[in-house]
Amino acid sequence: MTFLVGCGAGFxxxxxxxxxxxxxxxxxxxxxxxxxxxTLGERTLAAAQRAMDADPGAGxxxxxxxxxxxxxxxxxxxxxxxLGNFGAANPRAACERIAALMRAADHPQGRMARVEGDDLRxxxxxxxxxxxxxxxxxxxxxxxxxAANAYLGAPPLAEALARGGDVVVTGRVADPALALAPLVNHxxxxxxxxxxxxxxxxxGHLVECGAQVTGGYFADPGYKDVPGLAVLGYxxxxxxxxxxxxxxxxxxxxxxxxxxxxxxQLLYEIHDPAGYVTPDVVIDLSGVEVNQQGPDxxxxxxxxxxxxxxRLKTTVCYDAGWQGEAGITYAGPNALPRARxxxxxxxxxxxxxxxxxxxxxxxxxxxxxxxxxxxxxxxSEAPPTxxxxxxxxxxxxxxxxxxxxxxxxxxxxxYCTGPAGGGGVRRHHRRRVATVSFLxxxxxxxxxxxxxxxxxxAATDTETGR
Amino acid sequence: xxxxxxxxxxxxxxxxxxxxxRLNLALFVYDPADYDAVVAQVTEQRVLETFAHxxxxxxxxxxxxxxxxxxxxxxxxxxxxxxxxxxLDGHGKSLSFRLLALAVTLPG
Numbered sequence: 142m143t144f145l146v147g148c149g150a151g152f153x154x155x156x157x158x159x160x161x162x163x164x165x166x167x168x169x170x171x172x173x174x175x176x177x178x179x180t181l182g183e184r185t186l187a188a189a190q191r192a193m194d195a196d197p198g199a200g201x202x203x204x205x206x207x208x209x210x211x212x213x214x215x216x217x218x219x220x221x222x223x224l225g226n227f228g229a230a231n232p233r234a235a236c237e238r239i240a241a242l243m244r245a246a247d248h249p250q251g252r253m254a255r256v257e258g259d260d261l262r263x264x265x266x267x268x269x270x271x272x273x274x275x276x277x278x279x280x281x282x283x284x285x286x287x288a289a290n291a292y293l294g295a296p297p298l299a300e301a302l303a304r305g306g307d308v309v310v311t312g313r314v315a316d317p318a319l320a321l322a323p324l325v326n327h328x329x330x331x332x333x334x335x336x337x338x339x340x341x342x343x344x345g346h347l348v349e350c351g352a353q354v355t356g357g358y359f360a361d362p363g364y365k366d367v368p369g370l371a372v373l374g375y376x377x378x379x380x381x382x383x384x385x386x387x388x389x390x391x392x393x394x395x396x397x398x399x400x401x402x403x404x405x406q407l408l409y410e411i412h413d414p415a416g417y418v419t420p421d422v423v424i425d426l427s428g429v430e431v432n433q434q435g436p437d438x439x440x441x442x443x444x445x446x447x448x449x450x451x452r453l454k455t456t457v458c459y460d461a462g463w464q465g466e467a468g469i470t471y472a473g474p475n476a477l478p479r480a481r482x483x484x485x486x487x488x489x490x491x492x493x494x495x496x497x498x499x500x501x502x503x504x505x506x507x508x509x510x511x512x513x514x515x516x517x518x519x520x521s522e523a524p525p526t527x528x529x530x531x532x533x534x535x536x537x538x539x540x541x542x543x544x545x546x547x548x549x550x551x552x553x554x555x556y557c558t559g560p561a562g563g564g565g566v567r568r569h570h571r572r573r574v575a576t577v578s579f580l581x582x583x584x585x586x587x588x589x590x591x592x593x594x595x596x597x598x599a600a601t602d603t604e605t606g607r
Numbered sequence: 608x609x610x611x612x613x614x615x616x617x618x619x620x621x622x623x624x625x626x627x628x629r630l631n632l633a634l635f636v637y638d639p640a641d642y643d644a645v646v647a648q649v650t651e652q653r654v655l656e657t658f659a660h661x662x663x664x665x666x667x668x669x670x671x672x673x674x675x676x677x678x679x680x681x682x683x684x685x686x687x688x689x690x691x692x693x694x695l696d697g698h699g700k701s702l703s704f705r706l707l708a709l710a711v712t713l714p715g
Contacts (some may be wrong), residue, residue, distance in 0.1 A: 184690055276627070319707035358622065358700075365620055401620060401635070404674050408633035410624035412680045414669050430673050443673075461691065502693040511696040512660045512705050515686050575690045576627065 143379040143387075145174035146320045146344060150208055150225075151351025151375075153180040157207040159351065159375045164212045166590045168219050168375060168475035175302075175323035176216060178225035179316050179349040186313060187458035187574040190262075190288035200231030205238055209308075211575055213239075214246040222302055224319045228255060228310040229402040230288065236593055243307075244597035246521065251595040254306025256297045258588030259313040261581070262289045262454060273454055273578035280577075281459035287574060288458040291581055294420030294449070295330065295342075295591035297588040298322030304592050315419045315458075320345030320378070323514050328382050332449075338395035338422040339446025340384025346417075346424075347388055347406055348376040355437075356386055356396030369395020374437075386441040387434060391444050398437040407431070407441070416447075418454075420583075423447040452580035461575035464538045465545035467552040468506070470531035471560065479560040480505055480533040486559060487535065490551045499539050499548060506532040532565075540574060547569055609715045618646060621703035628688040630699045632706050635676035642675050648711045649677070655663060658684045658702075665703055679706070680683060 147167050149160030164387065167174045180202045182519070193200025202208070205227050216223050228235040232255040243251035248290045254555065261268065265280065272278075280286075290313035299322040301309040301603040309322070324341040333340070347354050352373040360367040374394025379387040388398050411417050417424040436561060471479040484503045502517075504510035507528040509520035537548040549568040556566060615621075618641045621634045634649065636642050651666040658666075663684040670677050689697040696702075 148711040186681075283679070361620070364616070387714070401637075404635055404676060405620065405633060408631065408671075409622060410626055411631060411678060412626070413667075414671060414678055427669075427671065428673070429671075444693060450659050464693070487618070504695060505697070506695075510693060511701045513694075515693055518660045534695060536695070538693060573690070576688075578627070 143171055143172060145170065145377050145379055146323060146348060147174065147377045148179065148348040148351050148375050149176055149212065150178045150180055151349060151353060152182055153185045153204070155180070155351055157204055158211060160208065160212045161436055162391040162394050163375050163377060164221065165222055166217060173327055173438045175222045175224060176212070177186050177319040177349065178223070178227055179319060179351070180204070180208070181226040181313060182543030183456060183576055184458065184574050186229055186290055187287045189231065190458070193231045194452045198234050201229045201235035201238065202227035205235055205298055206242060209239065209242055213242055216250070217243070217246070217248045217251050220440055222307055222309065222323060224298060224309040224322060225442060226311045226314050226319065228312045229518055230312060231308045232257060232258070232312050238310050239310065240593065240595040240597070245390055249594070251307045251597040252305050252592055253308050253595070254301035254304055254590055254592045255308055255310040256293065256301055256314070256588060256590055257312070258297065258586060259290045259293050259311070261288060261291055261586070264271070265289050265457070267282060268581050269450060270579040270581060273580050276577055277579045281457065285459040286457060289455060291453045291455040291586045292420055293453070293586070293588055294318050295322040295325060297590050299326045301590045302326040304590060306592060315421070317342040317419050318350040318421060320348060321421055325519040335422050335446030335448060339424045339444050341380060341388055342419050342422055342424055343426070343441065344378045344380045344386050345443045347403065348378045350406065350409065351375050352396060353409065354402055355390045355398055357400055359402055359405060359557055367397055371395065383422065384444070387438055389438045393433060395500065398439050400431045400433050400439055403431050403439045403441065415543070418450055420453050421449050423450065433516045452582055453586055454578055455577045455581045456517060456576050458574050458576050461573040462540035462544040463537065463542045463570060464572040464573045465568065466534065466536050467533050467549035469532045469552060469559070469563045469565065470532045470565045471563055473562070476531045477505065477508055477528060478525070479562065480531040482532050482560045483555055483563060487551055488553070491548060493546050494551070495548060496539065499544050501548070502536045504534040506534055510534065542570065610712050611715070612710055612712050614710055615645070615649070616707040618713070619707065621707055623703040625685060625689060625698045628683050628685045630681045630684050630702060632679040632681065632703050633676060634679060634706060635674060639675045642672065644711060644713050646670060646677065649708050649709065653709070654679050654681065654706070657705065661686055
């Protein structure tokens with residue numbers, strides 16, 4: 142008997158209607174299963190924390206209701222637990238929102254379980270912080286810190302399921318933990334059964350980015366063709382008691398599951414394949430094999446596990462000033478030289494009017510841009526081309542907002558002062574968030590599970606180990 | 608048959624992933640018969656040179672022959688990463704295709 146884990150979203154901003162076909166398939170198959178949503182990127186949490194600081198009722202995934210509403214009723218009807226890190230900076234408020242959705246769907250008995258303990262912002266100074274990986278930066282100034290969250294593992298999520306959570310709401314957790322938790326809860330794997338934990342975490346890794354394993358982030362026309370990108374089927378992973386893994390997707394959906402899509406996602410955001418560190422197990426992918434078992438069915442075998450790390454990765458997000466972008470387009474004959482003249486003019490204006498520590502970059506979109514470096518080395522060495530149109534893009538960064546706004550306003554002024562035929566200026570500004578990560582002893586990151594029924598009755602809280 | 612010169616894109620596919628200021632490029636050949644040639648020519652040094660203009664400091668290559676692939680881990684290539692970069696593509700998602708633009712020689 143296998144346990145199925147479906148994924149309904151792989152990042153904050155993912156399609157909001159993808160979970161429906163996944164839930165349809167889970168219901169049709171009628172096997173034990175869970176549905177996960179992974180919506181919390183590195184920076185997403187900083188934005189959420191800022192939102193909560195401004196409004197105590199905000200700070201969770203802005204698309205929460207869009208993701209859950211289409212499937213919540215069916216999941217509750219069929220006993221399919223949902224796990225998501227859509228609590229972001231404010232799992233409590235997310236639970237209140239979900240409770241309202243449950244009541245509206247006529248499920249007042251529905252139960253939320255929220256996992257807390259990842260938020261270390263107020264306790265940072267008391268923690269034993271070791272450098273993470275190659276980073277050797279010191280802790281940012283206290284008043285610059287926006288968020289500090291540990292990547293929690295699966296145990297408190299499994300506890301939340303064991304306590305009857307229909308929807309498990311978390312903030313920062315390791316993405317694979319969203320899938321490992323229901324697997325451990327179902328199969329009763331011990332927390333030191335490293336090979337099975339590695340298989341469960343790998344199953345999570347393969348599906349937590351949603352369509353990236355089923356044909357998203359993959360298509361290359363004529364080389365890697367993908368049918369039905371507009372109706373991509375999001376992944377379902379089948380895991381058996383011994384850790385056997387098969388990746389598949391809903392029938393009659395777009396996309397594809399092949400050894401090519403699976404091996405690309407297998408190594409996505411991985412460094413040393415022999416030592417992929419998660420809070421629950423260190424995964425060894427060095428001997429993994431992938432085999433096509435049938436249409437849109439790929440088996441993944443050979444994963445091994447080693448004991449979990451003693452310390453948890455903790456990412457600190459801090460304020461890094463302001464960033465601005467602006468662009469102007471030149472088209473037709475001599476477009477590139479006109480764009481270059483515009484950039485030269487701006488550089489001269491900046492030298493006259495702006496602080497010397499303004500960071501500044503010019504791109505020639507259509508000639509050389511994303512492959513290039515901030516100093517323009519690549520584009521200055523590129524063979525001359527005559528693109529039909531070029532967009533000059535300016536990006537600037539500074540500690541202060543004023544310098545950034547003045548810089549983009551100088552680009553705006555090119556309408557009347559720059560080379561001939563410049564059009565389509567757009568500018569925008571945003572605060573910059575930087576991150577630095579540390580390792581914190583596991584014992585310094587206690588977790589708690591709170592349950593709450595949709596009708597509003599709070600159940601008990603429990604502290605969890607690990 | 609004579610040796611032929613092709614771009615990696617003709618014989619391989621790749622995916623980029625970012626963590627902080629570090630990028631990994633997972634590269635796989637379509638036909639395992641091409642694997643040895645790619646291993647011989649897509650070296651750590653050559654990949655470092657491909658991204659040197661962006662300040663890359665080190666490349667580590669992990670071979671996965673049973674997947675007909677390799678994982679290339681490139682340090683300090685994102686000029687600040689998704690949070691700090693001024694590049695339009697702060698994640699470096701497009702950079703798998705810079706790798707795929709490299710030319711390799713296949714034996715005849």
